[in-house]
Amino acid sequence: TSGSTGRPKGVAAPHEAVTATLTGQDFASFGPGAIWLQCAPLSWDAFALELWGPLTNGGTCVLHPPGRPEPLTMARLIAEHGITSMYLSASLFNVVVDEYPDALDGLSELLVGGEALSPPHVARALARRPGLRLSNGYGPVECMVFLTTHPVTPADLRTGGPLPIGRPLAGKRLHVLDERLRPVPDGGTGELYAAGAGLAREYAGQAALTAERFVAAPSGERLYRTGDLVRRRTDGVLEHLGRADSQIKIRGFRVEPGEIETFLAGHPGVDRAAVVAHPHPAGDRQLTAYVVPRGTPAPTARELRDHARGALPDHLVPAxxxxxxxxxxxxxxxxxxAALPAPAFAAGTGGTGERAGGAADATVGALRTLFSEILSTPLGPDDDFFRLGGNSLLAARLAGRVRSALGVELDIRTLFEAPTPVRLAPLVDRAPAAVPPPEPATEAGPLPVSDAQQRLWFLDRTGAGAAYNLPMLVRLRGAVDPDALAGALADVAGRHEVLRTLFGERDGVPVRRVLHGTRAAPPFAHEHVATEELESALRETARHRFDLGGEPPVRAVLFTLRERPDEHALLVLVHHIAGDGWSLRPLFRDLSLAYAARVQGRPAGLAPLAVPYAEHARRRLDRLGSPADPGSLAAVQLAYWTRHLAGL
Incomplete structure (x- = not known):
């Protein structure tokens, strides 16, 4: 957990805490079909949520590149990989809603936590994407990821008050107790204690702190004292009311002001220090340090800020x-x-900062305006964004404003390397143009063929035969309805357009054509065979030569044994142009769901894919560009391999 000295406290938790929190739960979708974005740091328990949630339940995890989470990178990954689910800290969520609203397009569910959730930001996110399931999550790391979650409803937003934190997850027990560990009745205010699944064992190497926070109830049950004040409503939903101690949250991090005070008091020019949190003009909460100097001359605010920045994490440096x-x-x-004076947050030099003129100075002027908007104070051309109260979240806001106002892509790392308008301006002038969010493809437009499909089409034209068939065999026992199975296969092809796509030829290159209606149903046969004939029948079926231009790239045969009519073998055959090893699990998942629905006489209910394969191919080709364009990624990669393979 966060340590204000820069040395975090290690929380030792058993593996069972992870599995109990992330399996057998319904607060989020982790199973087949769920695609999660992993962007939390390795040291956060949110990392376990994003990685182990999907991987222990049959879902998929997409990794954010190393470094700070970048909203633009998130938006690109969501669009490219069809990400359905993700977690954001409340502060980062606010930045994304304000500056990068299209980043959330395509998501099915979003969990937000770490600190109080902003109702206005939630309202704007849901207004833009009404079908989004947005949940408020609460839980300290000592209890593994979440203790409670609450899917936000329109009724919650209409109250005008703070959003509830919800009910406990399965296996987690919560108690609202008074200072003598007695239960507080519903509607009363008490401190929240946690028990059951997910509880950590200890703070590593800190026995005294462990004894203080992990306590025994009068019943003997082991409890974790969260330090949070809550109220339980009559419907069992919890509302968070604040802290029972001095701990505060800054941008999702837990902060002990006393530890920062101790650090500042260690400066040779400081006698005493006090640290409190105040609203910052930029819109979030930031720390204010009140310092009593020791002797003269007194240290300046800049000296103290540099002292803090040299040893403390970014979120713990007072603004x-x-x-x-x-x-x-x-x-x-x-x-x-209450008697401490209101802080005057650092102001820039302001002034005109006029220089020689030209395009560079126009960029400097525009950046000064954007810097000033974010920090709510006038800045000069040489003023440092971070010395004047900027932080990583405000830097993300600034990158979004630069993208909107100047039309260029700028990552957060660049802002840290060039934190003044003068130093940043030449980098902005050389930055690549902002890429608009991808528009959904329509079948009325061109249907691209991916580079992988082009290779497989070429190999098929050169006589690859059945070499790229993917046979999938399932042994079945009991009654099987062949008609329902054929219909279920057609339902699956209806959801996955690549399974009903023909690959013809025009001017020597492959072209796609998507089938609709009854023509789109994959071939299905039901054959009765003797036991000794089954293996040869399976081999013969698996060697089927697909006509990629004239038939769908998937077919199935159900073999029933004559001697034992309740024993079957289902062979589903897919050409590699329409699937790969990763495709098998979702294909059979959808086939099972569709078959069960057909047998029960109800619609299959298979939701449309967030990103069909043709859309994925289009986005990839758009990103690569044309090899004829010297500045395109395709041209750069082609030149690289041509150079390195020369002479081989």
Whole structure:
């Protein structure tokens, strides 16, 4: 968990905490068909959610490139891979909704957590994508990912109050207790204690802290004291009311102000320090440090900020430093936080900063305007974005504004390397143009053939025969309805257009044609064979030579044994141009669902794919560009391999 000294506290949890939280649950979709984006750091428990959630339940996980989560990269990965599910911290969610709203297009479900969820941002996200299942998740790392979740409803938004944190996950037990560990009745305020599945064992190497936070109930049950104040409604839903201690949340990180105070007091020019959280003009909460200097000359705010930036993580560096003669105290000698003066967050030099003129200066001027909008203070051309209160989330906002206003793609790392308008301007002038979000393909337009399909079409034309057939054999026992099975196969082909696609030829290159209606139904046969004939019949069927230009690239035969009519062998044959090893599981999952529906006399209910294969192919080809364009990715890659393979 987050440590304010820069040395995080290690939470030791058993593997069972992960499996109990991520299997047998219904708060999110993890099974076949679910595609999750993994972008949380390895040290966060959200990493376990994004990786092990899908991988232990038959879903798929797409990895974000190394480094800070980039909203533009997220948007690209969602579009390219048909990602259905993801998790965002509440602060990053706000940035995405404000600056990159199209990044969430295509998602089916989104879990948001880490700190209080903003109702206005949720309302805007759901207005843009009404079908999105957006859930508010709550849970400290000591309890593994989530203790509770709450799917947000329109009724929640109409109340105008904070959004509920919901009910406990299966296997997790929650108690609302008073200071003597007695139950608090529904509607009353108490501290939340957790028990059951997901509980950690200890803080590694910190026995005293473990004993303080992991306590025994009067019944003997082991509890984790969350430190959060909650109220349980009569319907069992929990509402979060704040903290029972001084711990605060900054951009999803848990922060102990006392640890930052201790660090600042270690500066040779500081006698005492107090740290509190204030709303920042940019819209989020940031830390303010109140410092009493030791002797003269007193350290400046810039010196103290540099001291903090050199040792503390980014989210723990105070955005404002206030120098005081003394800290205000209550009559009992405690810090009087209410008497602390409001901070004046760092301001830039402002001014005109006029230079020689030209395109570069126009860019500097535009960047100064954007910097000032994000930080809510005038900035000069040489003012440092991060010295004036900027952080990684505000940098993500700035990158989004640069994209909208100047039409270029700029990653967050570039902002850290060039944090002033003057230094950033030449990088902006050389940055690639912003790529608009991909538009959905329509069958009225051109239907692209992927590079992999072009290779397989070429190999088929050169006589590959049955070499690229993918036979899938399933042994069945009991009654089987052949008509329902044939109809189910047609339902699956209806969902996966690649299974009803013909590959013809025009001017020496392959062209796609998608079948519809009864012509799209894959060939299906039901044959009765003797036991000794089955193996040869299977081999003969598996060697079928597909006519890629005249028949669908999938077919099936159900073999029933004459001697034992309740024993069957189903052979589904797919040409490699329409599938691969990864395709087998979702194909049979859909076939099973469609068959069960047909037998029960109801519609298959197979939802359309978020990204059909033709759309995936189009986006990939658009990204590669034409080899005739020297600046395209395809031309760059072709030149690379031509150079490295020369002479072989």
């Amino acid at each position: 404002a430093f206030v120098i005081l003669d003394a800290l205000p105290l209550t009559p009992s000698g405690k810090l009087d936080r």
